[in-house]
Amino acid sequence: MRTFVMSIGNELRSDDGVAHAIAAQLEVHSCALFQLTPEVAAEVAGYDAVVFIDADVEVENVTLEQVSVAASGSPLTHSTGPSEVVELAKILYGFDGLAFVCRVPANDFKPGQRLGPRALGHMREAAKKLRLLLHDLDRFVVEESGPLANARNGTTRLDSDL
Amino acid sequence: MSRRIVIEPVTRLEGHAKITVQLDDAGQVRSARFHVTEFRGFEKICEGRPFHEMPGLMSRICGICPVSHVLASSKAGDMLLGVEIPPAATKQRRLVNYAQVLQSHALSFFHLSSPDLLLGMDSPPEKRNIFGLMEQDREFLRSGIRLRQFGQQIIELVGGKRIHPGWSGPGGVHERFTTRQRDEIVKWIPESIESIGIALDRLKSVLDSFREEVAHMGNFPSLFLATVNEEGGLEYYDGVIRITDGSGNTIAEALDPHRFYTYLGEASESYSFMKFPFYQPFGYPQGHYRVGPLARLNVAKFAGTYHADREMREFKQRGEGAVCQSFHFHLARLIEMLHCTERIEELMEDPELFEEAIQAKASLNRREGVGSCEAPRGTLFHRYWVDKDGLMTKADLLIATAQNNQAMNLSVEQTARRFLDAEPDQGMLNRLEAAIRCYDPCLSCSTHALGRMPLVVDVTGPAGEPVRQIRRET
Numbered sequence: 156m157r158t159f160v161m162s163i164g165n166e167l168r169s170d171d172g173v174a175h176a177i178a179a180q181l182e183v184h185s186c187a188l189f190q191l192t193p194e195v196a197a198e199v200a201g202y203d204a205v206v207f208i209d210a211d212v213e214v215e216n217v218t219l220e221q222v223s224v225a226a227s228g229s230p231l232t233h234s235t236g237p238s239e240v241v242e243l244a245k246i247l248y249g250f251d252g253l254a255f256v257c258r259v260p261a262n263d264f265k266p267g268q269r270l271g272p273r274a275l276g277h278m279r280e281a282a283k284k285l286r287l288l289l290h291d292l293d294r295f296v297v298e299e300s301g302p303l304a305n306a307r308n309g310t311t312r313l314d315s316d317l
Numbered sequence: 318m319s320r321r322i323v324i325e326p327v328t329r330l331e332g333h334a335k336i337t338v339q340l341d342d343a344g345q346v347r348s349a350r351f352h353v354t355e356f357r358g359f360e361k362i363c364e365g366r367p368f369h370e371m372p373g374l375m376s377r378i379c380g381i382c383p384v385s386h387v388l389a390s391s392k393a394g395d396m397l398l399g400v401e402i403p404p405a406a407t408k409q410r411r412l413v414n415y416a417q418v419l420q421s422h423a424l425s426f427f428h429l430s431s432p433d434l435l436l437g438m439d440s441p442p443e444k445r446n447i448f449g450l451m452e453q454d455r456e457f458l459r460s461g462i463r464l465r466q467f468g469q470q471i472i473e474l475v476g477g478k479r480i481h482p483g484w485s486g487p488g489g490v491h492e493r494f495t496t497r498q499r500d501e502i503v504k505w506i507p508e509s510i511e512s513i514g515i516a517l518d519r520l521k522s523v524l525d526s527f528r529e530e531v532a533h534m535g536n537f538p539s540l541f542l543a544t545v546n547e548e549g550g551l552e553y554y555d556g557v558i559r560i561t562d563g564s565g566n567t568i569a570e571a572l573d574p575h576r577f578y579t580y581l582g583e584a585s586e587s588y589s590f591m592k593f594p595f596y597q598p599f600g601y602p603q604g605h606y607r608v609g610p611l612a613r614l615n616v617a618k619f620a621g622t623y624h625a626d627r628e629m630r631e632f633k634q635r636g637e638g639a640v641c642q643s644f645h646f647h648l649a650r651l652i653e654m655l656h657c658t659e660r661i662e663e664l665m666e667d668p669e670l671f672e673e674a675i676q677a678k679a680s681l682n683r684r685e686g687v688g689s690c691e692a693p694r695g696t697l698f699h700r701y702w703v704d705k706d707g708l709m710t711k712a713d714l715l716i717a718t719a720q721n722n723q724a725m726n727l728s729v730e731q732t733a734r735r736f737l738d739a740e741p742d743q744g745m746l747n748r749l750e751a752a753i754r755c756y757d758p759c760l761s762c763s764t765h766a767l768g769r770m771p772l773v774v775d776v777t778g779p780a781g782e783p784v785r786q787i788r789r790e791t
Contacts, residue, residue, distance in 0.1 A: 193428055194466045246451055247459050
């Protein structure tokens, strides 16, 4: 299965760079992005699975879940979120793959290139969860059952399964 | 009783702002203002840093047009070194600047403004976005996404990354341009020219349904300012400043961009963090001027490329001497995209672009440097002062969006007077925002004047009654 990892964040804003640090630990094709924009949808469409990694102030622990597609279409800014990107990829480019988002707890976004204790403390856990997911995605091409099959059906929250 | 209508935040633009409209007792618009409510302060942040760090630092001002800041900053650095950079470096900088204009305009036109233009100003707000557009015309949106991808692809190929590329600095650029990069770029060009042509036809086909908006959404005479080349043609990287008026008369010609501060002044208003630049000989506010796509097409005598020249001749027919309707920023933007794509194609065949010499080496030779270029939203100036060790002592950034500040305020007021009534519906309010979107303002870029902003503090009593006003004027 061709899997694409997209890490999101500004590496000059302390914890905001945690996604890039995690992606660097994974042996998979990845792309570091400052923010998600609509044209990312065209890149997503070329893969069987996409995994977004992002720092998040609102989560207490590392979460890894399927991207829920809800075309909210925020009109506010130049940026979009994983849901919007996947929705665009599906409708505009026929993306039929799996999409996941890994959110890493973070709270320090002041200028600087060092990760704060919160993000740093969750890096290993996030990398471990992502490796398991990537491993399962690799097997998915021959095993069309189990938690990932359920994930494709949208019936399983991977957090608990992996 | 008088009323105030507030739109906050203003949507589909870069940064944070609000619009307020004051209505009188009869429900008529008394005043309308565009307030920029965010503050960045890069002029202060850079103090004490080595000047050669400036392109990297200044690129962080903006995620949409970082290349413009890298270029203006690199050129200010060139001046501090006192060097003329090699032709290959100049052409590489030109290439990336064209790519940036292309991708930024694609974002503005296809992602942010097309929902208004193709779905209608009165379409439901929840549908008036790219997802609504996707339901109506997928191919149109796909082509917009591809055009932005093309611009970003060039920036990434040459600059190393698509946002905040740091490939250029004082004295030139860091890597040679290669035939592999050329081969990647040329394959996008035919499709891009075709897509822009289709978008132009599409926009022109709907303009008739926006007659009222064209006539009343920022239609007023003003000065226009832009960089032009020696022959008076469109120019984005190096040239002289030309200023024309609302009738197309030349007000000033061959002004030196390195001395912009001798003919451009900056005023402040208490309601906005953004400066109000003006042409000094005319004073403030009479000397306000517009910059960006509309201004460039008004000020330049020709484009200098085949397709863009044809479109520009037609464009100029829309005004008498000058096109004064800000609604036509959209049309101007598409013509510029066409021009930039044609220029990119020309550069791909230019042997100088591939030459080995890309850096002029020198130590610090001046204590003051100025760099300018045409950013997607208009003329951009960076002015730096350094000490004997090359550490920044002061910076003055005159940003394109700020130069349209007064025009944006006038546009909001004109739009409010024409379209607003005492009980405004969503379509009326959207027109106020759309008036601002014509300018595609980048507010993150344009709010840096720490310590020079006027400040007004309203002290109110428990029931909200005014008690005292404290003012700090500049």
